[in-house]
Amino acid sequence: MLNPPRSLPVRGRTVPVDTGPLLLLDTRLEGHDTFLTGTLTLDGHDIPVRITTLDDSTTLQPTQPLPDDLPEQWSALLHLRHGQRPREIPDDLRVAAATAGRGLDALDDAELRYALTFLGEATTPAIRTERLAAIVTGLPTLEGDPE
Numbered sequence: 001m002l003n004p005p006r007s008l009p010v011r012g013r014t015v016p017v018d019t020g021p022l023l024l025l026d027t028r029l030e031g032h033d034t035f036l037t038g039t040l041t042l043d044g045h046d047i048p049v050r051i052t053t054l055d056d057s058t059t060l061q062p063t064q065p066l067p068d069d070l071p072e073q074w075s076a077l078l079h080l081r082h083g084q085r086p087r088e089i090p091d092d093l094r095v096a097a098a099t100a101g102r103g104l105d106a107l108d109d110a111e112l113r114y115a116l117t118f119l120g121e122a123t124t125p126a127i128r129t130e131r132l133a134a135i136v137t138g139l140p141t142l143e144g145d146p147e
Helices: 091-099 109-120 125-137
Strands: 006-015 022-025 036-042 045-054 057-062 073-080
Touching: 045 073, 091 125, 109 125
Parallel strands: none
Antiparallel strands: 006 022, 006 073, 022 057, 036 045, 036 073, 045 057
């Protein structure tokens, strides 16, 4: 279940690229669904954007032409309609890992994020079962448990 929509203060800079300017945030968005859309309120302009977060950066791709008077460095408010992504490990993953003697605690934040997204995007129970197995198989065994 997603939390209600949020508005986040963000800082960034405008970066020219072949496809048009990108708005690069100074810090990566953590814990928010991305590859979706939002609105950036910047210098009195409401700019619709597509939000993309990769390993260590978040970019905002304007979906309409940017105003000409935007500064290179800026502070703004990013409005996310889709709220914040839950970070809890689902019971089926927790049970599957414990049953197999595998440790979920070995995952860093990025690995956990990828595993939860991979599992959460399963479209059928059979696909979810296969994805659970793939995640659990990739986990290290717990100390003291035979492999």
